[in-house]
Structures are given as structure tokens and as C-alpha cells.
Amino acid sequence: MPLVQILSFAASRALLSDSSLAKPFLEYLKKAEGCLNVIHGFQAEDSTRLMIFIFWKSSQDCDNLSKRDDYPLHIYELPTSLPSSLDIKKINFNKNPMRAFDAPVTDISIIKVKDDCPLEEVERTIASLKALVIRWKVENGLSDSAYPTYFAWGEVIGVPDTYGVSTGWDSVEGHVEVIKWIGENPENLVDISSIIEADIKHVTVARSCAAR
Incomplete structure (x- = not known):
């Protein structure tokens, strides 16, 4: 079963006004080796918080992305109002969610x-x-x-x-x-x-x- 990585963060005012500002980061994720799919949406309980779900072939593929030299820069450039708000979780689901x-x-x-x-x-x-x-x-x-x-x-x-x-x-x-x-x-x-x-x-x- 695919591993799902969840990234969530407080969106910047610019991102809230124009959701396409997240596209470069989403495209970066989609092109990563082992990435099966990337979907996203805003949290219902806090409409200023963007949630990104990355479906990976394996946990190793997920880990490999974070080891890439260009990964820190892409994380740094996330359109967030508060960098410390970034939360990352990985869930090994029992079946494709x-x-x-x-x-x-x-x-x-x-x-x-x-x-x-x-x-x-x-x-x-x-x-x-x-x-x-x-x-x-x-x-x-x-x-x-x-x-x-x-x-x-x-x-x-x-x-x-x-x-x-x-x-x-x-x-x-x-x-x-x-x-x-x-x-x-x-x-x-x-x-x-x-x-x-x-x-x-x-x-x-x-x-x-x-x-x-």
C-alpha cells in the first residue's frame, strides 16, 4: 500500500488570495521519484491552513526527497505566513485511502x-x-x-x-x-x-x- 505524507501549514495572505502560488511546490513533489500522486485542500476547521497529501510508492522514496540538495530551498519558499507552522506526518495505511x-x-x-x-x-x-x-x-x-x-x-x-x-x-x-x-x-x-x-x-x- 502507498505511504501517505501529509504536509500542512498556515498559508500566506498571498496564497489565500491566489492558490496557484502553491503550484511550483506541488509540481516539484509530483516530479519526485516514487511519487504516485499529490492532492491538496484547505482544512475545514481552519480555512487558512493548507494540507498537502503526497502518495508514495515506499517510505524510502519519501525519505529520498528530503535528502535532496534542493529540498530545503523548496520548503523555505513555501507560501506560508508562519514557517514554524509546518507540520509533517507519514501514515502507512492498510489500504489505498x-x-x-x-x-x-x-x-x-x-x-x-x-x-x-x-x-x-x-x-x-x-x-x-x-x-x-x-x-x-x-x-x-x-x-x-x-x-x-x-x-x-x-x-x-x-x-x-x-x-x-x-x-x-x-x-x-x-x-x-x-x-x-x-x-x-x-x-x-x-x-x-x-x-x-x-x-x-x-x-x-x-x-x-x-x-x-
């Missing part, structure tokens, strides 16, 4: 589990999350084809006990409704008790970013 980005809104959640939580327990927790969403859809009379329809997850490389989850939704409000339903029903929380923290972000991918 691209379908989640085809949805109107994509949820990118970073979840923290209990220290030294066994992988088997993490897998059970993720399965329980999926089951809860399916139950919510059934209780609300939604069809199987209704969002969310795709669920990908994987380890955040280099960050212990931390995982990324990607799901496609029809809207941010739709996801918030499910989160509220889970929280209002204590029995729902039993099977996901290994999760101690969740950082939930949403993004709408620029539709000009078709898969290569």
Missing part, C-alpha cells in the same frame, strides 16, 4: 491509543469504530451507498501509539453528528476505550487535483 478523498469531505483523524497498546487491540478498536458508523447508518435509515463508504487507517510513522484514520463524508456536519451520537451513548464507548485522544481534521480536496 484515495477513495476517501473522492468524497465531498475527507476526515483525517490522528488518534492516540494507550501506551504500548497491542496491534491486535488497535485493530479491534478500528473495527469497532467502523461497526458503530454502520449501526448509525442503519438506525438513521441510510443505505450502504451513503457516506461514509470507505475507511482506511494505519500507523503514523515515528510516533509511538499513534494512528491515522481516513474516511469520506458528505459533510463535516454529518461526521460531527456521528461523533455526537457515539458520545451520547455510553455503551458505544466501551469498545473504543483504548483511544485516549483524537485530533480530527476535515479537508475538501481541490477538484483540479485528479489522480495521476
Whole structure:
């Protein structure tokens, strides 16, 4: 499965006015060896924050880019209002998450589990999350084809006990409704008790970013 690298940063005023200013950096990424695709969009919770998703053939290809002599210059020239706002994560998904980005809104959640939580327990927790969403859809009379329809997850490389989850939704409000339903029903929380923290972000991918 492809590794997905996520770069996010506070956009400069110029970039907010003209998103094409990000194009040189996006093209630089697309031309890197081992790059499968590059997509981007602004975060729903903070519309001044740009999120870039790079799909790599392997972790080594991703690492090779950061070792290139011209890489620091391209990072330095990012159209950001605050260089220190740059955040980079790498997620080794269990399956290709691209379908989640085809949805109107994509949820990118970073979840923290209990220290030294066994992988088997993490897998059970993720399965329980999926089951809860399916139950919510059934209780609300939604069809199987209704969002969310795709669920990908994987380890955040280099960050212990931390995982990324990607799901496609029809809207941010739709996801918030499910989160509220889970929280209002204590029995729902039993099977996901290994999760101690969740950082939930949403993004709408620029539709000009078709898969290569």
C-alpha cells in the first residue's frame, strides 16, 4: 500500500488570495521519484491552513526527497505566513485511502491509543469504530451507498501509539453528528476505550487535483 505524507501549514495572505502560488511546490513533489500522486485542500476547521497529501510508492522514496540538495530551498519558499507552522506526518495505511478523498469531505483523524497498546487491540478498536458508523447508518435509515463508504487507517510513522484514520463524508456536519451520537451513548464507548485522544481534521480536496 502507498505511504501517505501529509504536509500542512498556515498559508500566506498571498496564497489565500491566489492558490496557484502553491503550484511550483506541488509540481516539484509530483516530479519526485516514487511519487504516485499529490492532492491538496484547505482544512475545514481552519480555512487558512493548507494540507498537502503526497502518495508514495515506499517510505524510502519519501525519505529520498528530503535528502535532496534542493529540498530545503523548496520548503523555505513555501507560501506560508508562519514557517514554524509546518507540520509533517507519514501514515502507512492498510489500504489505498484515495477513495476517501473522492468524497465531498475527507476526515483525517490522528488518534492516540494507550501506551504500548497491542496491534491486535488497535485493530479491534478500528473495527469497532467502523461497526458503530454502520449501526448509525442503519438506525438513521441510510443505505450502504451513503457516506461514509470507505475507511482506511494505519500507523503514523515515528510516533509511538499513534494512528491515522481516513474516511469520506458528505459533510463535516454529518461526521460531527456521528461523533455526537457515539458520545451520547455510553455503551458505544466501551469498545473504543483504548483511544485516549483524537485530533480530527476535515479537508475538501481541490477538484483540479485528479489522480495521476
